[in-house]
Amino acid sequence: MKTVVQGARLLGESAADLLIVDGVIAEIGSVTVPSGAEVVDADGLVALPGLVDLHTHLREPGREDAETIRTGSQAAAVGGYTAVLAMANTNPVTDTAEAAERVHDLGVAAGIVDVQPVGAVTKGLAGEELAELGLMHRSRAGVRVFSDDGRCVADARVMRRALEYVKAFGGVVSQHAQEPSLAGPTACCHEGELSGQLGLPGWPGVAEEVIVARDVMLARHTGSRVHVAHVSTAGSVEVVRWAKSQGIAVTAEVTPHHLILTTDLLAGYDPTFKVNPPLRPDEDVAALRAALADGTIDAVATDHAPHARHDKEHAFVDAAFGMLGLETALAVVASVMVEPGLMTWADLARVMSTSPAAIAGLSGQGRALEVGAPGNLTLVDPAASITVDRDASVSLSRNNPWHGRSFQAAVRHTFLRGRATVRDGVLVG
Numbered sequence: 026m027k028t029v030v031q032g033a034r035l036l037g038e039s040a041a042d043l044l045i046v047d048g049v050i051a052e053i054g055s056v057t058v059p060s061g062a063e064v065v066d067a068d069g070l071v072a073l074p075g076l077v078d079l080h081t082h083l084r085e086p087g088r089e090d091a092e093t094i095r096t097g098s099q100a101a102a103v104g105g106y107t108a109v110l111a112m113a114n115t116n117p118v119t120d121t122a123e124a125a126e127r128v129h130d131l132g133v134a135a136g137i138v139d140v141q142p143v144g145a146v147t148k149g150l151a152g153e154e155l156a157e158l159g160l161m162h163r164s165r166a167g168v169r170v171f172s173d174d175g176r177c178v179a180d181a182r183v184m185r186r187a188l189e190y191v192k193a194f195g196g197v198v199s200q201h202a203q204e205p206s207l208a209g210p211t212a213c214c215h216e217g218e219l220s221g222q223l224g225l226p227g228w229p230g231v232a233e234e235v236i237v238a239r240d241v242m243l244a245r246h247t248g249s250r251v252h253v254a255h256v257s258t259a260g261s262v263e264v265v266r267w268a269k270s271q272g273i274a275v276t277a278e279v280t281p282h283h284l285i286l287t288t289d290l291l292a293g294y295d296p297t298f299k300v301n302p303p304l305r306p307d308e309d310v311a312a313l314r315a316a317l318a319d320g321t322i323d324a325v326a327t328d329h330a331p332h333a334r335h336d337k338e339h340a341f342v343d344a345a346f347g348m349l350g351l352e353t354a355l356a357v358v359a360s361v362m363v364e365p366g367l368m369t370w371a372d373l374a375r376v377m378s379t380s381p382a383a384i385a386g387l388s389g390q391g392r393a394l395e396v397g398a399p400g401n402l403t404l405v406d407p408a409a410s411i412t413v414d415r416d417a418s419v420s421l422s423r424n425n426p427w428h429g430r431s432f433q434a435a436v437r438h439t440f441l442r443g444r445a446t447v448r449d450g451v452l453v454g
């Protein structure tokens with residue numbers, strides 16, 4: 026199979042044609058169209074390596090009413106992704122080799138993006154006994170990232186053991202940082218003046234920061250790698266910045282929503298904006314943007330968290346945590362970081378593709394656009410503006426925090442190993 030992408034601006038810079046043959050980039054420059062090749066007119070479009078999401082909830086097995094591996098893969102492709110890491114908080118939990126292989130195999134069967142299972146750190150996400158980390162790694166699923174996401178690995182001894190264990194095979198623990206003794210079981214938003222006025226139990230930024238601080242010290246002690254999931258406070262950024270200056274092997278991600286949305290949205294008690302970690306004040310948002318721009322935060326990860334209507338449409342305190350993200354992430358990051366000049370398209374490719382692929386150890390993803398690299402590609406129209414319609418989503422869920430909002434930049438085409446998964450903004454097949 027041959028595809029020629031004509032006139033794309035590679036990483037937003039000079040325009041070139043790309044020839045992809047049998048899934049691999051075979052030529053870059055001024056390409057003569059071979060007979061029988063599919064031709065894609067990419068005039069004015071920016072070519073990026075296919076996006077990689079370090080943090081996706083696909084809900085299968087267990088909550089196929091909210092999302093499946095297939096529909097979540099479709100949402101990812103529409104968003105320009107060619108790989109996603111599927112979080113382990115499913116039912117059953119991904120805490121065995123068999124469970125990881127099942128997620129992996131369903132991803133292969135869907136065939137829309139590479140679905141890389143994340144393994145649980147502890148059995149049943151209970152925080153006590155380590156899950157089958159080694160067996161999950163050695164399985165067909167080749168698990169390298171482990172997380173009890175949604176639950177913090179709160180016990181320092183368990184976290185230390187997990188870090189020591191994954192070090193042996195170059196794995197990483199992705200921590201949902203939240204000290205449970207500071208974040209009570211009913212907490213549902215950022216603790217501050219507003220939570221007091223609204224009468225909502227809140228949890229403070231320091232609940233996140235103390236775990237980030239503890240974990241970077243454990244990473245230093247063990248010589249292992251720790252990844253901080255969805256960083257949400259300026260204090261966490263300071264700790265990560267310090268840890269990196271000391272040569273500690275820490276990486277961090279931020280979500281698109283934490284780059285824009287702030288805690289004052291809660292005044293309307295709309296559970297769409299209930300998310301974990303919670304939306305924070307302006308000062309935190311400003312610190313997160315600066316940290317993403319200067320490289321302290323390595324990656325953008327969606328934390329795509331689909332929920333069925335009957336789990337979300339409740340009083341704020343009772344509603345499920347989480348919001349959709351896969352289909353809109355690129356437009357949000359482009360609008361908030363690239364459009365105002367805080368980052369270039371090459372920077373966006375780094376934080377949404379290259380770095381996440383490196384953190385997750387996905388060798389075929391996040392590669393530079395060069396001859397010999399797999400044809401994993403996203404073509405973006407930087408001049409398009411989009412208005413988000415939650416009902417136009419290919420996700421099974423509708424908990425979309427961006428409904429009615431407009432952004433700059435739209436994903437036009439996505440290619441997985443040379444095969445179009447999205448063409449002209451529409452799923453193929």
Ligand SMILES: NC(=O)N[C@@H](CC(=O)O)C(=O)O
Nearest residue numbers: 082174175300301330346347
């Ligand atoms: N992000 C969320 O608000 N919810 C996640 C769990 C999590 O990532 O904490 C979920 O599984 O719904």
Ligand SMILES: [Zn+2]
Nearest residue numbers: 174175201301
């Ligand atoms: Zn989480």
Ligand SMILES: [Zn+2]
Nearest residue numbers: 112174175328
């Ligand atoms: Zn999550």
